[in-house]
């Protein structure tokens with residue numbers, strides 16, 4: 001284990017003790033309020049964990065909550081890092097590797113995304129079936145730590161089939177219409193042009209956003225199971241009838257928050273609850 005992972009892990013253990021949850025949830029833009037559903041035993045600001053980069057985006061709190069949701073032990077990142085903030089994409093990997101070193105097994109990623117499908121409008125929830133990393137960057141660039149994972153990790157099954165099945169089942173239980181599709185990752189921070197969106201649609205993308213894929217790659221490298229959920233906040237450029245704004249994405253996030261949170265709690269209630 002590298003020094004950086006060890007230092008971050010021991011900072012968390014010093015505060016929370018040895019029982020780190022097996023499940024970690026990352027809350028995307030506008031979804032930070034889900035933190036309220038967590039019965040938190042400890043709230044650790046990222047600035048208190050060595051090497052954890054601090055997010056600057058509005059709608060992202062920047063703290064790690066450790067406790068229970070729907071009875072399931074969970075650690076929750078309230079606020080995530082983005083490459084567009086100026087962080088090298090490699091920095092996104094440290095928190096993920098730290099959770100793995102602490103015994104986490106599953107990573108649940110959420111995000112706000114733009115839809116490339118006419119019938120998948122604002123407020124829709126999309127389970128990520130796969131991703132396209134269209135950023136030209138990869139969190140694994142640099143020397144490989146063989147203790148974390150292999151130099152050339154397989155990415156054939158990034159989003160775990162069984163966890164997706166569990167999510168689909170949870171959606172049925174709650175009567176929620178859950179879509180499924182391919183998430184395309186760009187760095188942002190500018191939204192896309194209509195020409196880019198047309199190209200992404202031809203490439204097989206269903207939704208576009210500025211996060212998630214780097215964390216998913218780092219997590220698969222480290223041997224974590226991954227599942228991802230996109231909250232569709234807008235139709236993408238050229239499909240939308242009006243310009244896209246960050247405020248709109250936050251507003252739709254807030255409106256759809258209740259549905260997302262019902263789905264997430266139902267999903268989490270199906271997890272192994274042993275600490």
Ligand code: HPA
Nearest residue numbers: 112113114208209210236
């Ligand atoms: N594009 C990229 N990222 C986004 C979008 C979008 O249209 N909506 C929310 N996040």
